[in-house]
Amino acid sequence: MGVIMSKEFHRSIDVDGSIKAKAWDFLTKLSQNAELTGLDVKIPKGPADKRVRTARVDLNYRAVLFAVSDDPEPMWLLAAIRPHDQAYEEAQSLVLDINPANGAMEVTRPAKIDATVTEYRKRAVEPDAPQVLPFTPDELVGLGINAEVAEQAVRLTSEDDVLGLAADLPEWQQQALLDLATGTSLQDVRASYELDNTAAPSADPLEAVQRATSRMEFVYLEGDDELRRMLEGDFAAWRTYLHPTQRDLAYRSTYNGPFRLAGGAGTGKTVVALHRAAFLVRKSPTARVLLCTFTRNLAAQLQLDIRGLLGAGESERIDVRGVDQVVRRVVEHVDGAPGQPLGEREQDQLWDEAVHAAGVPADLAPHLGPAFLAGEYRTVVLSLPEHTRDAYLKAKRTGRGLRLNRVQRAAVWRVVEAYERAVETSGRTTFDALAARAARLVGDADVERYDHVVVDEGQDLHAGHWRVLRGLVASGPNDLFICEDGHQRIYGERVVLGHFGIETRGRSRRLTLNYRTTRQNLRFAMGVIGDESVVDLDGDAETVAGYRSAFTGPTPELHGFASDGEEARFAADTVRGWVDGGVSPAAIAVLARRSAEQERARLALKDAGVPVELLQRDGPGNADSVKIASMHRAKGTEFSRVIVIGAEAGVVPLDWVVEGRPEPEYSAARGRERSLFYVACSRARDQLIVTWSRTPSPFLPTTV
Numbered sequence: 170m171g172v173i174m175s176k177e178f179h180r181s182i183d184v185d186g187s188i189k190a191k192a193w194d195f196l197t198k199l200s201q202n203a204e205l206t207g208l209d210v211k212i213p214k215g216p217a218d219k220r221v222r223t224a225r226v227d228l229n230y231r232a233v234l235f236a237v238s239d240d241p242e243p244m245w246l247l248a249a250i251r252p253h254d255q256a257y258e259e260a261q262s263l264v265l266d267i268n269p270a271n272g273a274m275e276v277t278r279p280a281k282i283d284a285t286v287t288e289y290r291k292r293a294v295e296p297d298a299p300q301v302l303p304f305t306p307d308e309l310v311g312l313g314i315n316a317e318v319a320e321q322a323v324r325l326t327s328e329d330d331v332l333g334l335a336a337d338l339p340e341w342q343q344q345a346l347l348d349l350a351t352g353t354s355l356q357d358v359r360a361s362y363e364l365d366n367t368a369a370p371s372a373d374p375l376e377a378v379q380r381a382t383s384r385m386e387f388v389y390l391e392g393d394d395e396l397r398r399m400l401e402g403d404f405a406a407w408r409t410y411l412h413p414t415q416r417d418l419a420y421r422s423t424y425n426g427p428f429r430l431a432g433g434a435g436t437g438k439t440v441v442a443l444h445r446a447a448f449l450v451r452k453s454p455t456a457r458v459l460l461c462t463f464t465r466n467l468a469a470q471l472q473l474d475i476r477g478l479l480g481a482g483e484s485e486r487i488d489v490r491g492v493d494q495v496v497r498r499v500v501e502h503v504d505g506a507p508g509q510p511l512g513e514r515e516q517d518q519l520w521d522e523a524v525h526a527a528g529v530p531a532d533l534a535p536h537l538g539p540a541f542l543a544g545e546y547r548t549v550v551l552s553l554p555e556h557t558r559d560a561y562l563k564a565k566r567t568g569r570g571l572r573l574n575r576v577q578r579a580a581v582w583r584v585v586e587a588y589e590r591a592v593e594t595s596g597r598t599t600f601d602a603l604a605a606r607a608a609r610l611v612g613d614a615d616v617e618r619y620d621h622v623v624v625d626e627g628q629d630l631h632a633g634h635w636r637v638l639r640g641l642v643a644s645g646p647n648d649l650f651i652c653e654d655g656h657q658r659i660y661g662e663r664v665v666l667g668h669f670g671i672e673t674r675g676r677s678r679r680l681t682l683n684y685r686t687t688r689q690n691l692r693f694a695m696g697v698i699g700d701e702s703v704v705d706l707d708g709d710a711e712t713v714a715g716y717r718s719a720f721t722g723p724t725p726e727l728h729g730f731a732s733d734g735e736e737a738r739f740a741a742d743t744v745r746g747w748v749d750g751g752v753s754p755a756a757i758a759v760l761a762r763r764s765a766e767q768e769r770a771r772l773a774l775k776d777a778g779v780p781v782e783l784l785q786r787d788g789p790g791n792a793d794s795v796k797i798a799s800m801h802r803a804k805g806t807e808f809s810r811v812i813v814i815g816a817e818a819g820v821v822p823l824d825w826v827v828e829g830r831p832e833p834e835y836s837a838a839r840g841r842e843r844s845l846f847y848v849a850c851s852r853a854r855d856q857l858i859v860t861w862s863r864t865p866s867p868f869l870p871t872t873v
């Protein structure tokens with residue numbers, strides 16, 4: 170038996186925990202013989218589509234399905250599982266179509282679409298407002314957009330209305346209309362949804378379901394194994410129903426070298442990275458893949474996601490690691506276990522001592538603070554082709570601000586050597602020193618290499634990381650696949666991949682459709698970015714043009730308080746209200762720049778009787794508690810409801826991190842603080858609240 174499962178059916182299995190086992194039972198019986206196994210298959214009265222049926226899942230629930238074909242054996246399309254009466258009502262109105270313009274498989278409720286169109290038809294058109302869809306209805310219909318909707322859509326003057334009018338259309342039509350309303354050309358929409366090559370769309374459901382547009386909502390399952398895997402774990406749309414652009418990027422057979430995928434927060438970069446790693450490991454039974462990200466908690470999450478995507482066997486050939494773990498393994502392999510990493514304060518002290526020990530000229534010494542030196546080490550010293558004084562004297566120091574003549578450079582190199590000696594004699598290490606060592610070892614040492622490396626959160630990796638990763642995979646097709654968002658650079662200084670033999674020019678794409686959050690939250694987050702100028706890993710200006718979301722939700726709330734205590738109480742009361750209203754605690758996070766605010770919120774939530782914990786370094790943590798996290802740790806995570814607290818002047822941006830630095834370090838540090846706030850504000854899927862006490866942060870957008 171062949172089964173086509175819709176995303177809606179898949180999702181409806183997950184609504185009530187008890188349904189999953191019954192759904193499996195139901196599907197097993199369906200595959201044996203629907204007529205004989207007590208499924209009570211019925212045709213509803215007066216159906217809009219004669220092929221529709223309902224069938225028993227248990228006493229209360231029925232499946233809505235289509236008998237798609239009987240040739241050579243039964244094939245069913247599973248549309249939904251619903252409570253008894255609703256199933257009948259839905260079955261009467263659903264229609265299964267193959268789009269005549271492009272062959273996409275579509276299940277819709279025409280009566281509902283008609284009702285919405287009628288409502289929009291009655292609306293007055295604003296005479297002077299420009300239309301958001303500068304096309305003719307025929308042009309839209311030519312793509313495959315529903316004709317009645319197209320007729321009304323071209324009169325509309327806001328994106329919200331376009332989405333409202335399109336709300337009952339198949340997902341690809343909604344997305345394509347949103348793309349067109351936000352500036353994408355007809356030609357680009359045709360290309361990204363693969364709407365061409367369809368001279369004569371086939372009526373064969375098996376052909377239709379393979380179309381890129383159909384695969385946004387349907388999956389064809391041939392055997393029991395596939396079906397079982399689909400039903401295991403939670404419903405997670407990203408595992409199965411990719412946007413055509415995501416599928417194209419992740420499943421392209423060959424990139425002739427390193428590929429770079431940019432895109433704003435929530436545009437699905439991690440999803441593409443996961444599918445790419447899965448594709449590469451499946452492409453060859455011997456391939457070894459490294460899937461690498463910046464932090465350990467993200468690596469732990471990626472590991473869980475890869476298991477969900479591939480199952481245990483294949484996922485074992487994907488090494489999922491934080492980048493500093495990768496570095497450490499290289500060093501460990503040759504030198505044995507390195508010492509414990511020094512803390513930030515201890516490192517600062519070593520830099521100060523190194524300046525003294527190196528005999529730096531008096532006019533230079535005041536410029537060589539720990540922040541400057543650490544930056545110099547990460548961006549210049551770790552980039553050197555050879556770790557030598559000569560190489561440093563000749564090195565390009567673009568963007569470093571402070572100019573150094575030859576004598577001064579020689580003095581800085583002495584500081585670097587003194588620092589490295591001090592680290593070594595301390596018996597401890599630093600992440601930067603490890604990266605420097607690994608970058609030197611990786612070329613010739615007998616370290617474990619990979620066939621493919623996939624990198625997430627690439628914007629935060631520094632020069633040493635890139636040199637190590639470059640050394641871990643031979644140059645060639647499909648060597649490196651790199652995801653990044655320059656606006657989320659919160660750790661390192663900017664780097665240009667080309668300096669490390671990673672040439673992605675001409676091999677890069679930018680994702681712009683937000684899958685995480687609502688248009689309201691997205692607008693707010695983009696307001697936080699403002700006109701901060703940011704560069705990508707090719708060294709070019711990064712843009713937010715075209716960022717959009719098809720979801721809608723509440724406007725972000727902003728609340729100012731007279732004191733920290735009032736602010737913490739507000740956060741606790743709000744969270745308490747959400748939990749009492751049925752929101753799962755694990756779907757809520759409170760984020761703050763400093764540990765003082767985090768601790769205040771933790772205590773206030775505890776007092777309010779809400780289960781709470783700090784977000785763990787090693788993974789997602791307890792499923793029953795609200796998470797408190799620093800903005801740094803929140804990177805890469807997401808929650809249904811987020812409160813960002815402590816968004817006040819002096820904290821966002823954090824004074825001591827930015828103040829007193831010379832340009833361009835000052836601007837770089839301030840830019841990182843802004844990015845950090847953007848990271849925090851882009852974690853909410855549904856509701857975002859931002860609070861402060863006393864004076865609000867200068868990074869808050871002026872309009873919400």
Ligand SMILES: Nc1ncnc2c1ncn2[C@@H]1O[C@H](COP(=O)(O)OP(=O)(O)OP(=O)(O)O)[C@@H](O)[C@H]1O
Binds near residue numbers: 435684685
């Ligand atoms: N095709 C899809 N179908 C359903 N959900 C999706 C799809 N693609 C992405 N998502 C969801 O959108 C959210 C954001 O995706 P993801 O984390 O991959 O974005 P990102 O670009 O890596 O974000 P960030 O840069 O903020 O970490 C996740 O919840 C993900 O599961």
